[in-house]
Amino acid sequence: MTTQELTDLLGLKALSTFEPREITGVFISDMLSDVMAGAKSGNLWITVQTHKNIVPAANLVDASAVIVTNGKQVPEETIELANKHDIAILWTESQTFELVGRLYSLGLATQ
Amino acid sequence: MAECAHTWNMTNRQFGFAVFERCSHCRIIRAYYAEQDSWDDYKEGEHHWSIVENAQTFRFDLECEECGMYVSYDDFLGLLYCTSCLDDCPVEILRKKYEEDNTWILVGFGFLPESSANPYSAEKLEVLSEYFNQRRDTSRSRVKILPNSLIDKLSLCRGDFIHDVGMLSLEPPEERKPLF
Numbered sequence: 001m002t003t004q005e006l007t008d009l010l011g012l013k014a015l016s017t018f019e020p021r022e023i024t025g026v027f028i029s030d031m032l033s034d035v036m037a038g039a040k041s042g043n044l045w046i047t048v049q050t051h052k053n054i055v056p057a058a059n060l061v062d063a064s065a066v067i068v069t070n071g072k073q074v075p076e077e078t079i080e081l082a083n084k085h086d087i088a089i090l091w092t093e094s095q096t097f098e099l100v101g102r103l104y105s106l107g108l109a110t111q
Numbered sequence: 112m113a114e115c116a117h118t119w120n121m122t123n124r125q126f127g128f129a130v131f132e133r134c135s136h137c138r139i140i141r142a143y144y145a146e147q148d149s150w151d152d153y154k155e156g157e158h159h160w161s162i163v164e165n166a167q168t169f170r171f172d173l174e175c176e177e178c179g180m181y182v183s184y185d186d187f188l189g190l191l192y193c194t195s196c197l198d199d200c201p202v203e204i205l206r207k208k209y210e211e212d213n214t215w216i217l218v219g220f221g222f223l224p225e226s227s228a229n230p231y232s233a234e235k236l237e238v239l240s241e242y243f244n245q246r247r248d249t250s251r252s253r254v255k256i257l258p259n260s261l262i263d264k265l266s267l268c269r270g271d272f273i274h275d276v277g278m279l280s281l282e283p284p285e286e287r288k289p290l291f
């Protein structure tokens with residue numbers, strides 16, 4: 001499944017512009033250090049973090065998209081940086097638990 | 112025997128803190144990795160250190176799964192991304208050049224002040240770049256980690272560390288004060 005297909009399927013809001021990418025798995029953390037240490041190329045990164053530092057972290061580990069949950073407001077500077085680096089920032093009002101349940105039922109899992 | 116092409120794995124991961132402190136007497140900045148955070152001022156000889164910032168981070172080593180070559184990063188502070196704050200900064204000039212090639216530049220910092228005078232090992236930064244490139248789909252883009260000694264005006268640099276700064280609370284962090 002690609003990031004664009006997932007966005008359409010779950011009705012996620014795309015906050016940045018991006019080239020669709022194949023999703024390899026899911027990584028959940030609110031710590032950049034966790035992500036840098038463990039996320040894999042093509043992973044969806046699910047977080048409530050919205051600081052612009054999430055963009056270079058996602059870029060470093062080659063995440064396919066960042067999904068911001070719980071309806072957290074994402075600052076404009078984060079979106080601007082994401083556009084610059086072709087990082088998909090997707091957004092949902094759903095709680096992380098609920099979103100992860102839906103991803104799981106679509107067959108996505110930790111990779 | 113053919114030379115090993117190296118397949119790097121991250122090993123010996125420990126979560127801790129990047130501590131930034133400033134001497135109120137001579138104004139120098141010192142930064143290093145510590146297992147514990149601390150916020151108390153302290154005296155050390157002539158120096159009087161005050162904490163500027165504690166950021167959650169982690170330390171690690173890299174090991175080749177083929178030949179067992181081991182590279183320690185116990186003297187590594189972290190990665191900073193360039194925010195294009197200074198047009199004439201060598202990092203910004205290289206950033207533009209590499210970006211045409213779909214290569215993202217990051218700046219690898221050793222501890223301070225040591226690494227501003229003595230560049231962090233180029234071999235170790237090369238291995239670190241190789242490691243992160245092995246973790247990504249390099250047909251799309253690559254990363255390249257440059258030494259912090261390239262930043263000639265550190266006190267003016269507004270680059271940002273990829274550290275968990277102000278992220279202990281889940282509220283949107285306030286704009287961070289300059290570090291240097």
Ligand SMILES: [Zn+2]
Pocket residue numbers: 115116117118175176177178179180
């Ligand atoms: Zn090797």
Ligand SMILES: [Zn+2]
Pocket residue numbers: 134135136137138139157158159
């Ligand atoms: Zn001093």
